[in-house]
Amino acid sequence: MADTTVVKTQHTWLQRLGLDKKNTQKWIFLFVAIVPPFGGYLLFTLFPNILSLYYAFLDWDGFTEPKFVGFDNFVTAFNDKYVWRALGHNVIFMLVIPTFVVLISLLLGYLISNKNYRENKLLKVLFFFPNVLSTVVIALLWAFIYDGSYGLLNGIIELFGFDMKNFYWLGEERTAILAVIPPWVWGGVALYVIIFANAMLAIPKSLYEAAILEGADHMTRLFKITMPLIMPIVKVAVLFLVVGTLKSFENILILTNGGPYGSTDVIGLYMFNLAFGEEYRNYGYASAIGMILFVILVTAKVLTDKFLPKKDVEF
Structure with a gap:
């Protein structure tokens, strides 16, 4: 009886959100399929590239305190x-x-x-x-x-x-x-x-x-x-x-x-x-x-x- 009540409660919340079981499964699949690779892209590709752009304006050897030098590195x-x-x-x-x-x-x-x-x-x-x-x-x-x-x-x-x-x-x-x-x-x-x-x-x-x-x-x-x-x-x-x-x-x-x-x-x-x-x-x-x-x-x-x-x- 308790299990039936839980199922009905979940179904009610899905209806309030405008989702049914089929749509929920679709969104879960899209989340699992897209978020991990996109997160990996952000973490290992996009973020390092943005960080490299920031480093390009610094005089820094990786150990000492970085010094901002503007466009001197490009010149x-x-x-x-x-x-x-x-x-x-x-x-x-x-x-x-x-x-x-x-x-x-x-x-x-x-x-x-x-x-x-x-x-x-x-x-x-x-x-x-x-x-x-x-x-x-x-x-x-x-x-x-x-x-x-x-x-x-x-x-x-x-x-x-x-x-x-x-x-x-x-x-x-x-x-x-x-x-x-x-x-x-x-x-x-x-x-x-x-x-x-x-x-x-x-x-x-x-x-x-x-x-x-x-x-x-x-x-x-x-x-x-x-x-x-x-x-x-x-x-x-x-x-x-x-x-x-x-x-x-x-x-x-x-x-x-x-x-x-x-x-x-x-x-x-x-x-x-x-x-x-x-x-x-x-x-x-x-x-x-x-x-x-x-x-x-x-x-x-x-x-x-x-x-x-x-x-x-x-x-």
């Missing part, structure tokens, strides 16, 4: 030659790495989706394998490849009769910035070749059959059918790659730590060393550079959207 950053050098390296990577990753991924994806090789399933696994590895593992693997004493690259070159004399690819200014590009490309191709191949497989075969009947060759089918239909996916890939090359620095940290003599330094690594390095620690200055990087990332996103083709083709 120092714009006059810091090392900031501009690091940004120059970022621009090089931003232009080179997405270009190679997209072109190689498109080529391999096209071969997988349009050539009926028996090994296609195995090739997909092999191409995707680098994506399973962490950035640290990939960087360490390529560090062994570039090693001057027992590296695989020097060994292959010496097979053709060239004496490399223990040449360290990551230890020379003229080759270090070129040597860090292949690991980046190799890791990026691993994911996008599968994405592009699956996108191409989703294109109706009837379109290719009609084109073949009209006498279209492979190149015509590629640029008249395949590329226009998967262009939205290519645009997203380019955007992710551009933003990734601007903000990522983990592989550079493992391979060269910005050396030799800053020849491979990037803005993310420079900011990291300013904030957590042993020689010079200034959270305020590092946060100011982080705010500048944020503006650059937003600008890169806007420019990418502007200059990539906007016309999408549907089937």
Whole structure:
């Protein structure tokens, strides 16, 4: 009897609030589904970014009393030659790495989706394998490849009769910035070749059959059918790659730590060393550079959207 009274009381309160049992369950589901991830976003993303904006106006090493300096950190950053050098390296990577990753991924994806090789399933696994590895593992693997004493690259070159004399690819200014590009490309191709191949497989075969009947060759089918239909996916890939090359620095940290003599330094690594390095620690200055990087990332996103083709083709 008591249980019946409690149920009636709850039902009465729900009616007063304008809710029934079904609506109550819906709101409970929405609360459980939305509040935890949104709370995590506020706590671990939005709040640290707002805090970084506050730190950007301080002279603070994380231990002593912070000192408000206004826009001095931003003025120092714009006059810091090392900031501009690091940004120059970022621009090089931003232009080179997405270009190679997209072109190689498109080529391999096209071969997988349009050539009926028996090994296609195995090739997909092999191409995707680098994506399973962490950035640290990939960087360490390529560090062994570039090693001057027992590296695989020097060994292959010496097979053709060239004496490399223990040449360290990551230890020379003229080759270090070129040597860090292949690991980046190799890791990026691993994911996008599968994405592009699956996108191409989703294109109706009837379109290719009609084109073949009209006498279209492979190149015509590629640029008249395949590329226009998967262009939205290519645009997203380019955007992710551009933003990734601007903000990522983990592989550079493992391979060269910005050396030799800053020849491979990037803005993310420079900011990291300013904030957590042993020689010079200034959270305020590092946060100011982080705010500048944020503006650059937003600008890169806007420019990418502007200059990539906007016309999408549907089937």
